[in-house]
Amino acid sequence: MTDILKMGQTILALQPFSKSLGAELTELGDGKAVIELPLQEDHKQQHGFAHGGVVSYLADNALTFAAGSLLGDVLTLEMKINYIRPAKGALLISRAQVLSHGKRQAVCEAKVYAVENGEEKICGIAQGTVMPVS
Template identity: 65%
Template sequence: MDILDYGRGILDQQPFSQLLGAELEKFEQGFAELHLPVKDELKQQHGFVHGGAVSYLADNALTYAGASVLGAVLTLEMKINYSRPAVGERLIARAVVESSGKRQAVCSCKVYAVNDGEEKLCAIAQGTVLTMK
């Protein structure tokens, strides 16, 4: 089983991710990319994707990136900056490992809203993940 199939198996075990409709598109050493189809249930009153959904996607991408170098992990902390409202058909979160040791990894993530094929940056997150070992 390759790492992408393994990662998708983990995502399938996350009821909240299944509820939202998250998809793991890329998963490799030090990198993860998750997609989230935008549906009305994820929007707030102004028609933008709710910040909680954007934050969820960043958090999950950060943990996937960290897990690619550490194994099973949990989020220790995360910070997110929203740069513009998320509007479109899909969100894409791309996370990379910036630094890692034996027990933790610092990762960064950019979240893009895709509208008519054009990606627009809507959030930047940074987080630390801790191994469960």
């Protein structure tokens, strides 16, 4: 495990909302991040799919961790998400990467996948702009 991943996991553990969802940062560094979330009943909406807010959370947090691996302490300025299909299965995975960055901001993309019966299916794609806090 890398030092930056350990640091990122410590930061994620300081986020009460992330802790309550059960999110886990599994990869971090070089403008990339992966967050995984075992899908629980509490995460679902009335049709049995992951709530859109849960999918959006995964995209947003992965975006900020990816950008943070290059820019330090960051916040999301804006984000847009396209929901592609209902998220159902045992696990959600968000993979984010920095597309472009300077000193003051980074533009990032995150893809959210639902894992059902061992098969990953994309359920959302987000793009966001992230800026350093200081």
